[in-house]
Amino acid sequence: MPGADDCLVDRGDRWILAGVAMGIVVRVAMLIARLGDAVPFSDTLWYTAQAKALRKGLGFDDLFTGDPTAEHGPLTPILLSPATTADGQRALMALYGVVGLLVLVVVARRLLSPLAARVAVFVAALYPNIWMHESVHMSEALAIGLVSTTILCMLAVREHGRWWAAAALGIAIGLAALARSELAMLAPLCALVVWRHSPGRRLMNAGVVLVAALVVVAPWVALNLSRFDEPTFLTTNDGTTWIGANCDDTYSGGNTGSWTVFCAIDVEGLDDDADASVRSARQRELAFEYIGDHAGRVPVVVVARLARTLDLYGVSNMISGDVGEDKFEWVAWLGVVSFWMLAPLTVVGMRAMGRRDRALLLPVMVTVLVTTVVFYGAHRIRAPLEPAVVLASAVGVSSLVDRWRSRPRGRGAPAVPARST
Template sequence: MAGTSVVEQAPEPPADADAPPEAVADRATQRWVVAATVVGAVWRIGVLISKWSQGLLFNDSLYYSFQAHSNAHGNWFRLVFTNGPGAEHPPLASLLMTPASMLPHAVFWQRATSTVLGIAVIPLLGLLGLRLGGRRVAILAACIAAVYPNLWMNDALVMSESTASLLMVVVLLCAWRLHQRFDRRSAMLLGAVIGLAVLARSELILLAPLFGFIGWRNHDHRKWIKRASLVLVSTGMVVLPWMVYNLTRFEQPVLLSTNDGGVLLGSNCDQTYSGAQIGGWLTGCFDGFVSLPGEDPSQLSRRERSAALHYISNHAGRVPLVVAARLLRTADLYGLPDLVRMDVADERARWASWSGIVCWWLLAPFALVGLWRSRRTVGWLLCPPLLAGVLTAALFYGAHRLRSPMEPVVVVCAAIGIVSCVGVGRSRAAA
């Protein structure tokens, strides 16, 4: 038909069908996603400006900020307070904030860096929604991402959450590409991006073996093994330089960070095994545990890990209950006052934390519907981040901060679920 573009003729794939290999947004979809991005950017920039003169609290933001500042002055990856070798967290978030640390008012510009990364999540979630569920899902995913508190309240923090959320969306886009093409380049690209995600949050190493199952059922097993191996090898190649660097700096082997001992010790003590804070993480678990003279972070982490494992073995009967509490906390079904307390300690506004909980309650049922409706097509691509989040919570503790890499998945699943429910409702009304 003359005067009609190919884009206008292309039918929109339903939310419960596999997206076409070259899903294309029409102009209306693009305008909606851009509008959502602008709204989300204005809100996030407003939050950023409100923190212009706000200092850092005594939390992990001190580490990220100090390390970025040290990097900017040529003193690479140092530890706050002692200026010794630092690997309390993986390096990527600090590296991304290093250029901003060369500017006056460095903390503000570090916040601005995180804010820009958070804004970028919005259009990328729209693109992911387009690939997985079509144009309506793309628009809805971008709109939800623009206003979802569990995304934006991380974006002006000097931490790794915004970096991890952004990379999680990119990982999912690369996983979709591998699912569609199943070629070597796509496998290597997916592995490389997972490696970057690991350099932002060490627990995301779980994504590599989980995404390695792409193509297991639909392709020859020899070919699948080759692609899975490429994903794993590419992940390892990206992470390897940081691992080797750490092996030259510490007395004990350090693969990704020296924080594992502290995370385990802070989540395995009397206070986190019973009472209102069961399943959480507390600095009180460190009472009486101090660094020894001449001890480097790797040696301290080893002692912390040993003490935590000793406590776990002595309280094995409580472990199933504690793990259940951790998972319920992750799902915002238990320990809400303590979860908000932890958010406030990490510089999130109390009202934002509570609004995030309410929004989670609203989105989670639709996310489950979306995951179920797309289970036979692309839904399983969204499972690895969810499984990684569940495993992380079960092993360590339940908190919004640990759940942050899952939030983009919740957004796109909820968008699929809402579009699906609306479609079913219209079909019944038409009948």
Template sequence: MVAPAPAVSTGQPTSRFPVMSGFSAMLGRARPVRWHLWLAAIGLLGLAVRLFYLFHWLHPAVVEGDPYYYHEAANLFAAGRGWPDPYELALSGRYVPDAQHPPLTSGLLAVPSVLGFTSFLSHQLFSCLLGVLSIVLVALAGRRIAGPVTGLVAAGIAAVYPGMWLNDPLLMSETTGILTCAWIILAAYRFRDRRTVADAAWLGAALAAVMLARAELALLAVVLVVPLVATARELAWRRRIALVAVAAAVSALTIAPWTIYNLSRFSEPEYLSTGLGSTLAVTHCPASYSGRYVGWWSFDCILALPPSPQERSERDVFYRRAAYDYIKHNERSLPRVAAARLGRTWGVYRPWQQARLDTIERRPLLLSQVGMVTLWPLEIAALAGVVVLRRRRVVLLPLLAVPIALSLASVAIYGTTRFRAAAEPAIVLLAAVAITAAARWLGRRVVARVPR
């Protein structure tokens, strides 16, 4: 016996709607079994897109920069060597404890490494599979937010939209950022619908995963989790406090092994990453505050500083202090620089220059440009989706929290296409809501004009 589809937040039937085409009719007849079959087909399409991208543009790969870090850290971890700096180990043979990036990306890539698949290509293929898993989570979130049709439309967009797959074969943390942000959106709506202790725990686990993927998204604790639970007016305050405590406890316990590990091996306290200082150091200096690359980053910032300590936590503190000192003496420039950073992240400030800058991270220029062009209509559709959900009185916070959090992080650090990646699931979901709402409206108009 087939289980019924889960209830959706709109409170309106969504499995059928008037049709204008054969495609609309197919979506309108979506049933649980057929829905999963269509999702499987869309997932295969998404995998095909990612594999074509990998083998047509990125193979064989030049392994350097952050992809090298994630790849080598995964293999070292799988081999039982802990978490050293893979660059230092390769260049000098010295084992230097490091946490330049949070561990989730390399931790997941260690799965194929444990099974003997240690090549860079193996990790690229596994990362593409993680991208397909993001499609599934986006579909499940869309179904819960606005019904099964919206879930399939969202999955279709996630399968082909470059913003969802450009980073997968590159081996970047944006893949896990997209995956975990899709998860936390789904977990947030599940909590909103049910408000049980188990759902609060699931939300806390998703928050921990997001932080272990992208450290700056720890902001979601105060932008999403606490407000979402605190505004559950149907619950007594004691119950709300208890649910916040459950989410916080699960999140803290999930992160604890990594944090304890870091506290045991660095001289300065480090909880998620030692990379904040170096990131701030390359984004707060004259080269990033003015000129052609305002709002971007530059290695000239670090080259202008005195030599840094070798111990990674001490280096982190050193670079942070240098950045804070520069900020203190250039406070008047902050609003202008912040606006440029935000514009770069959302593709509205010097977009073609940003696409060229993205090639530094091995993104093909043509695909970056296609991603930018497709982003703009999706952003407009996403704004329309906000209006639709507000009229339906669907809670918007889970969909708006990630864009808000990463925008705050971008303003504080620098503007880049990479930062926006975490918000792509929210953009896709909101756009899917608008597209399906428009299709239903047009369908009703067509049916109304048909002679009876």
């Protein structure tokens, strides 16, 4: 493994440089292709409108009712707010995507063998399931970049065992949770990895991870607790997610295992003037009632959710959802085919990795698994997993190449040792 003091790329390694350049070209090309596109009526509209409201100094209030809003985490609209137009916001997101690519390059260089690192850079540069999020007004691109940052910080804790590395890890996790609330699960999972695999004061470092993550999210949590009728921590979106994933439309038929907005529109037993937290609590209550009344279908639905996240079921249905979330249909299909190609290599790579290296990828894998099982299956749910797919599949390619190099060359011929990577 390259040393901790290695630079971003070795100037002599033209493959790494070529991969990074190709990734930037792809992202710029996608940005140019999207310039002038209207923002669809979906979560993208909330992010872009909220960013413009922040730029005007209006705070996190609903643009139509003026009531407090925490429909999603605050990080994405905050980072989009410097732009004055929708195209400017797309450009900012593309820039953040390039930064995320560079972070993933650093991880690959420090974690993987030279061959696997080169493969990882090209996969990260060309993998549609990463760059298709980077010209869209949503949180997935930031989540992907912050997951890469989290892996990098875990690697730093493992190498140095110092409190500052653990603090950086906690900060990265806190920011990830402010982008996508389910990524808060990374805090205890990464703390466990630190406790098990880092040198030095392992228990102290694990505690530093948790405290740093809490410090980052604390201002947002405190704001929400002060302005909503029901206790609200990160978002008021959980009720909408629960009810949209647990209703007749998502428990049978072609939408099984997915999420639908139509189940979240009309909420029984709710006053018209109820705030977002009360609405979310009522939606959550109705969802739990539905789950209890249809417990026999839950195993089938969970399997369908997992199959969706793995692109094994309901692919056309998910593609339609991707298009509704401002993604090109052909890019979404290209992402599906790419995942089909990388998934087996990811399994091979995870088996080939050492236990300590594998532990760096397990927290995000567990997080996406739990999110899928508990909520629903979709490409946006899988998005935080993509950096791990890139890294593990690159190891899979490298291990297969090593096996091919070491195979016997003929009857009675000695095996040719694999060239060191």
